[in-house]
Amino acid sequence: MSKMDNLRAMREARYEAAQKLAKGGAAKPAVKPATKAAPAKAAPAAAPDAAPSGEALCGHRNMSGRTCTREQGHAAKSHRYS
Numbered sequence: 001m002s003k004m005d006n007l008r009a010m011r012e013a014r015y016e017a018a019q020k021l022a023k024g025g026a027a028k029p030a031v032k033p034a035t036k037a038a039p040a041k042a043a044p045a046a047a048p049d050a051a052p053s054g055e056a057l058c059g060h061r062n063m064s065g066r067t068c069t070r071e072q073g074h075a076a077k078s079h080r081y082s
Helices: 003-022
Strands: none
Touching: none
């Protein structure tokens, strides 16, 4: 089967499940229910180029969503993104 055939089959299966649900019948879920997530172990470590915790970062964002890691109010004209 091609990728488009797989997509078409999935779309038709979702449509049939929605039709059964609309008629009042029990439709089986197409996706398995999420399992219980593991508890968070510890806070993530700071990035290696991040400023020490006492200094605030610039925080300027570029178009791709990266943030500047220079100190707040830096004199440099350019930002350092990571």
